[in-house]
Amino acid sequence: MDTERALLKKIMQYDFTLKELDLYLDTHPSCSRGLAMFAKFKKLREAAAAEYNDKFGPLVPEQSKNLRSWDWVSDPWPWERS
Amino acid sequence: MWQYEKKLQYPVNIKNPDARMAKVIISQLGGPDGELAASLRYLNQRFAMPYGEVKGLLTDIGTEELAHVEMISAILYQLTKDLSIDEIKASGFDTYFVDHTTGIYPVAASGAPFTVEYFQSKGDIITDLHENMASEQKARTTYDNILRLADDPDVRDPIRFLRQREIVHFQRFGEPHRTG
Numbered sequence: 001m002d003t004e005r006a007l008l009k010k011i012m013q014y015d016f017t018l019k020e021l022d023l024y025l026d027t028h029p030s031c032s033r034g035l036a037m038f039a040k041f042k043k044l045r046e047a048a049a050a051e052y053n054d055k056f057g058p059l060v061p062e063q064s065k066n067l068r069s070w071d072w073v074s075d076p077w078p079w080e081r082s
Numbered sequence: 083m084w085q086y087e088k089k090l091q092y093p094v095n096i097k098n099p100d101a102r103m104a105k106v107i108i109s110q111l112g113g114p115d116g117e118l119a120a121s122l123r124y125l126n127q128r129f130a131m132p133y134g135e136v137k138g139l140l141t142d143i144g145t146e147e148l149a150h151v152e153m154i155s156a157i158l159y160q161l162t163k164d165l166s167i168d169e170i171k172a173s174g175f176d177t178y179f180v181d182h183t184t185g186i187y188p189v190a191a192s193g194a195p196f197t198v199e200y201f202q203s204k205g206d207i208i209t210d211l212h213e214n215m216a217s218e219q220k221a222r223t224t225y226d227n228i229l230r231l232a233d234d235p236d237v238r239d240p241i242r243f244l245r246q247r248e249i250v251h252f253q254r255f256g257e258p259h260r261t262g
Contacts (some may be wrong), residue, residue, distance in 0.1 A: 015083070060085075061142065073138035079129055 004056045005082065011052060011059070014045035084145070091149040092243045096160040096236040101175035104161040105191060106231055108178075110244070111154045112188025112196035115220035117244075121147035123201035123217065130205040136258045143251050150244055155186045157240060211255050218252035 002010065021038045028034055049059060058064045061072045076082060110116045124144030131137045162175070162184040170179050177193060188196035202213050225245035232238050 073134040075134045075137075077128075077134070077137050077141075 002051075004052075007048060007052050007056070011045065011048045014041055014048060017041045018045060084148075090153055090156060091146070092153060092240055094153055094156040094160060094240045096157065096234070098234060098236070099163055099165050099169070100161050100234065100237070101165055101170055101173035103232055103234070103237060104158050105173070105175055105178065107154065107157055107161070107228055107237075107241070108189060109191040110221070110224060110228070111151065111158065111186070113190035113194075113224070114200045115217060115224050116188070116190075116196075116200070117147050117150040117154055117221075118188050118196060119198075119200035120144075120217060120221065121151060122198065123203065123214065126201075126203040127210045127214075130203070130210070131207060133207075133258065136207065136211075139254055139258070143254065146247070146251075150247065153240060153244065157237065158186055159184075161237070207258075211258055214255040215252055218248045218255065222248035222252070 018038065018041050021034055021041065025031065025034050025038060052059065053063045053065070057071050057074060064070060064072045111118060113119075121144050124140040124147065128137050128140035128144065131140060165173075165175070165184070170176050178187075178189070181187075190196075201217070202210070204210050204213065222245055225241055225248065228241050229238060229245070232241065
């Protein structure tokens with residue numbers, strides 16, 4: 001099972017892959033290999049982000065699930081030393 | 083990090099171009115109390131904030147201000163689209179047109195280019211929150227002045243939405259002053 005940091009690192013890697021594919025597809029919109037890779041990493045990212053949200057809290061405000069307290073504002077924030 | 087959504091926060095649909103209006107509304111892009119300065123103010127200040135609630139508030143309002151930059155830019159784009167050269171000359175928009183054509187570039191209504199001197203990041207929670215409350219009121223006044231100058235309901239509608247957001251942000255920036 002992933003720790004919080006390991007899972008976050010995995011999401012960051014998926015996001016970077018998706019960002020690179022996004023830029024590439026902007027100028028190669030009909031590349032079927034690029035489109036297939038995007039779909040593959042999008043699935044991986046969604047699963048990892050859902051797991052992160054369940055275990056460690058929201059990455060975006062819309063993911064906040066706690067009905068007793070707004071955990072979006074919980075520390076730490078990304079710019080702080082961990 | 084940030085993710086872009088392919089939509090405006092509130093719709094902008096202006097049927098009639100009006101370069102004279104664009105010349106004054108552009109101040110809310112690149113002017114002293116504009117949306118660009120607001121976004122940079124909050125997104126810079128949040129690093130010095132000690133409380134999660136206020137880090138969240140600055141992140142969320144700073145992000146919303148980027149959406150307001152986009153709305154103002156959409157208003158300017160629609161107000162200056164399909165103008166004839168005669169209309170550009172007659173409206174006084176020619177002084178902007180000569181340097182930027184109808185591209186979006188952040189300047190004040192006076193023509194002064196955007197500068198970071200329009201905002202502060204003081205590293206002090208009380209000082210920064212007061213700066214922000216004053217800034218939201220200054221932006222609200224600017225929107226009031228735009229509403230005094232604008233007749234077209236297509237322009238007034240999104241401007242009224244943006245004016246209202248200044249009031250909500252002012253209110254939210256006042257709340258961290260409460261203790262307990």
